[in-house]
Amino acid sequence: MRSILAALAALVWLPAAQPAAARVTAVAIRAVEPFAGGASFGPAGPYERVIGSARGELDPDDPRNAGIADLALAPRNARGRVEYETDLFILRPMEPGRGSGVLLYEAPNRGRKFLFNWVLDAPAQAGQAVNDPRSLTDAGTALPLRRGHTLVWSGWEADALRQNGGMGITVPVATRDGRPIVARVRDELVSATRGPPEAPFFLTFKAARADQAGAGLTVRRREADPPVPVPASGWAYGDPGTLRLLPDGTRPAPGDLYTFTYEATAPKVLGIGFAATRDVVAYLRHAEAAGGNPTPGLRHALALGLSQSGRYLRDFIRQGFNQDEEGRRVFDGVLSHIAGAGGIFLNARFGQPSRTNTQHEDHLYPENAFPFSAARLRDPVTGASGALLRGDGFDPLLLEVNTATEFWQKGASLLTTDPLGERDAPLPEGARAYLVASGFHYGRPGQPTTRGTCANPRNPLSPAPVLRALLVALDEWVTRGVAPPPSRVPTLAEGTLVPPGATGFPALPGLAVAREANGFVRLADAVDPRPEAGPQYRPLVPKADADGNDLAGIRLPEIAVPLATHTGWNLYAAPYPAGELCDRDGSWLPFARTRAEREAAGDPRPSIAERYPDRSAYGAAVARAAEALVRDRLLLPEDAARYREAAERDERVP
Structure with a gap:
């Protein structure tokens, strides 16, 4: 063969x-x-x-x-x-x-x-x-x-x-009567976070016509802001697949959301x-x-x-x-x-x-x-x-x-x-x-x-x-036919799954904290996506422990035996839309090394020295956490060994 x-x-x-x-x-x-x-x-x-x-x-x-x-x-x-x-x-x-x-x-x-x-x-x-x-x-x-x-x-x-x-x-390409289909579409063009920092913007589809008939452009700073129309004199097609802002050299603010509706052609199946x-x-x-x-x-x-x-x-x-x-x-x-x-x-x-x-x-x-x-x-x-x-x-x-x-x-x-x-x-x-x-x-x-x-x-x-x-x-x-480990997620019954404003996340110096999650909306139309009226779906988030780490789920040794706070959220910083969730990023804030350092910073989390008397004690705690996950079939023995070896070399612990 x-x-x-x-x-x-x-x-x-x-x-x-x-x-x-x-x-x-x-x-x-x-x-x-x-x-x-x-x-x-x-x-x-x-x-x-x-x-x-x-x-x-x-x-x-x-x-x-x-x-x-x-x-x-x-x-x-x-x-x-x-x-x-x-x-x-x-x-x-x-x-x-x-x-x-x-x-x-x-x-x-x-x-x-x-x-x-x-x-x-x-x-x-x-x-x-x-x-x-x-x-x-x-x-x-x-x-x-x-x-x-x-x-x-x-x-x-x-x-x-x-x-x-x-x-x-x-x-x-889908066709009707032998000709490519033309329909109105909506493109979101994002400056700098998911697109180029400046125009031209690249369109998802080829525009069906070179003039501006049937097309419109709006811009808003934050997702919840009302869209502001960009006048026809403020944009032009560079070619059927790109959009220019006018006058030439116009730069959008980082993170600006442009919405472009236009007639596109030739949809692929x-x-x-x-x-x-x-x-x-x-x-x-x-x-x-x-x-x-x-x-x-x-x-x-x-x-x-x-x-x-x-x-x-x-x-x-x-x-x-x-x-x-x-x-x-x-x-x-x-x-x-x-x-x-x-x-x-x-x-x-x-x-x-x-x-x-x-x-x-x-x-x-x-x-x-x-x-x-x-x-x-x-x-x-x-x-x-x-x-x-x-x-x-x-x-x-x-x-x-x-x-x-x-x-x-x-x-x-x-x-x-x-x-x-x-x-x-x-x-x-x-x-x-x-x-x-x-x-x-x-x-x-x-x-x-x-x-x-x-x-x-x-x-x-x-x-x-x-x-x-x-x-x-x-x-x-x-x-x-060997069943996998049971599900391990936060639950309402255990009180570990909560609304975004009720996580119990501690007040930590120097950390911008998320208070709202991305909400799901029901949409009637992809081109004119006004949310449907009535109840909306309700996502919830994990509750945090006193350090700000998630209480439930699979707690890897970095979380079970922590040296820092880890989160699944982060926020944009200026010049981006400050306070909005920063795409799919997470945050990290290490513990102070000593009690004196944390008290000087106003940090409520115990320091590394207060948690672990020496590196040997830290390593033993990591080994126990890793072995518990191995027993639960949530960590391979070879990866448990890697955790033990890394703990023995970790210079953050004296």
Whole structure:
């Protein structure tokens, strides 16, 4: 098989076996090459990189494709099918018989591979990712490779950046009577926080016309401020994809929110991304090696998604794509990290999947819609009932992991409460939810504590050790039937889940404190997003201990045996909109070293010297906290050893 694939280096397309069933009609391999210089990864031995593309086609009349927006308006081939082509990247054991039989699929985040540096502690290459893993260093802890898993990535986002190893998918444009569709759209253009510090702004879509007819621009300083119209003399198209502010050289204030409504053209059929993931994974699991399948012998499939791609996987499940066209389950287990309670603005005409709703930015985009939880609940606003898990026999086993940030910014409490936050909602047996206490959205090893755009230093806590333990737990749940650790989240019953103004957070000198969380609003229209009247959904947040760290959840040694206060929130500082939640950042405030230092600063938190007589006492406390997590299967023994070693070297403790 390896010799067949190696012969395809010239990107010759090899027809897939049984295309009518597999829906992947051809694969092409550009490269098959040793990974990490041929290094051996335990019983699985050496790995190799397989890089290429997959072509597929969809039957618009198949009921399993009926939910794809505008699929019926896409061009069809001679067989009446809609075609797509997606990037494919595989790390597999050179000898398939030495592998575990488990496919681990990571849904890329805006085309990027996050597994290695967000979960496995590898240093990032660029763009917060390791998009082109080649070396042993790129593998980080190499946990899934040491377990013998085959790692797979494929593109699902049509506009993802494909440079430098980024992955995307090519999908058709929806047309009507042979002409591209034109419709009114809304773009939010943010200065400096999620966009360039100055114009031109890049539009999500191409404008359908060069004049200003049907278009309008407004600006506001804060999300809740009324929008102020920008006169027609204050802006112009640079080209169909950019917007200029006039007169030339006009600079928006950092963090300003511009809203541009205009007529756009040529919407891509973005929901094909869901079907492409479904069909590529189904093909890799089930097609015969003789038909070009580069991953023979796989028995189970797991999926991992972080942030945007975690929300993608939530919608993948909710919208019914975990059943392939042959009536088989696609993913046996899913681990979604830092997705909160939302989905993704993908499967819609003129969808914008790179948007993410926070208190300041993208606040009025359709990301958060009932049902939020894996538990079947009733929506008190609409009267509808529903659940993230469909109960149709194709649901995966589901682990959802969030940090404190997702409670403050992404409504994560709604995973385990009713929509109004009035009662706890027990999850079904096939689902678990976890909070990494006092963690923050961007947490990963080596995160600097610099303030950046925020008022407080950034939180350095990494949730990666928890993710590694839960990835193993999901693996064992799927392959051996060993149930994972019970959910560990703040609850109403225990008094650890509270409104944002009732956290009990201490008054700490020099720390700007958040008092409000990002609220969910029900929107009737993505272009004219006025919130619907009536009750709104009610996210809640974790209660804090006397140090300001979260009381409930998985308390890593940094929180159980603290040297600082860690939070999942931060606030913007001037010249940004001071007081608004600072995107998805967290805060960090170290303890004073001595009692005299803390008293001089007016700090109510006991100092390091008051807590730990010496480094030996501190190290022993860290070891106990780590071992308790190992017993609960929330930390791997190898990571407990890393914590012990780090405590022995920590010079913050005398």
